Amino acid sequence: MSLGYLFPGIGTMFDQTPLIAISRIVLILLGILLVYLGKKGTLEPLIMIPMGFGMAAINAGVLFLPDNDGGQKIGTIFLDPLLTDAGELVDIMQIDWLQPIYTLTFSNGLIACLVFMGIGAISDIGNVMKFPFTSMLIALFAEFGSIATFPIATAMGLDPGAAAAISVVGGADGPMVLFTSLMLAREYFVPITIVAYLYLSLCYGGYPYLCKLLIPKELRGQVMKTSNKMEIKPFEKIIFCVIACTILCLLFPVAAPLFLSFFLGNAIKESGVLSYIKLLEEVFLYTATFFLGLLLGVLCEASTLLKPEILILLVLGILALLLSGIGGIIGGYIVYFMNRKQFNVTIGIAGVSCVPSTAKVAQKAAKAANKRVVILHYAMGASICGVITSAIITGLYVTMLK
């Protein structure tokens, strides 16, 4: 027996094309790097640590499997994302250990809804209610990437569905990207989702530099005077949640599962039912995020990723996020001038949704310029409005293109 059959992880490398074999090695190294950067805090650890592990393991754990014709094929026993036949799916679910989670939670968007319930449970919508116009205006500007990337993507040869799906990366909301690509571009579902989540983690590392580049230090460190001291009671927040959810579901039924998940999570937080709050915050959010990271890593198999369109998606994804960041900061400047220079422009970056990462980025960037400045609650308001505007744009794209 040859060594290649004894250690199929290595043996398969000699059976595959050199390009795939080299890509497998690169992706293994990239997986290890992601775990390191996640641990260091440069990238979002909650996603990056399981994702890096998954990426390294899937590209190492390739083996020879029997195929239907009695021959051999090269594959893994993790999952097969490209299966659609019901019979084959049932068979493979008994072999590939992550297939049940992928089929029953990932590819139908359930995992995105669970993440959204958890995000709802950690978000405070009080500031959205105090400053609805300001927060919405910033969030609308921060959707610049979701809008401007669409014509660029179609000019680069993508069909409208795929162009919309990659443009939604600009909204910096993973669940929205998952949902749009499921609805409009199923064939690009795997690469678009991977690109989106990879870049969303980059937001955490890259946006502070964008703030430094586009906002002078004195504006970043500006202390804001609170003009609205109105107290919003939990009961009022619950009423807002149920009315906003109903209106948005009425307007965009295609995004109704996401609206319901977010506002339900938020209403539960405000209701004070501790056992439910714990369930959403500690179980749903972390379990869903963990499996999301792991599945994303496992989907980064060299043979799945090595398609020519992936390069276009990589370029468009980062462009969408960059444009949204710039748009958010422009929105911040507009509100700054509208409020007679009594506004911290850095809050603009928080309009790029990605709750609560961008709000934390805004606070961090402002604090680096002035230790006394606290803008986190304003930033959370803009960030939550970012979720709402992302959902609106997702709903519009899906409704108008489906």
Next chain:
Amino acid sequence: MGDSIIFALEVWFLAFVVATLMAVVIKVMLIVIKKMSKDEQQQPPAKEGGDAS
């Protein structure tokens, strides 16, 4: 390219309308709720019936 730019602008305009509508709904709703709770506070307490003396 021209068509897709117009389409994208259309999406942004509709998003702008819906987001503004949401902001108006939030503002109006907040005013109504605040007014209702204020009225409730200002109402005199209901008279207790039956004075034993």
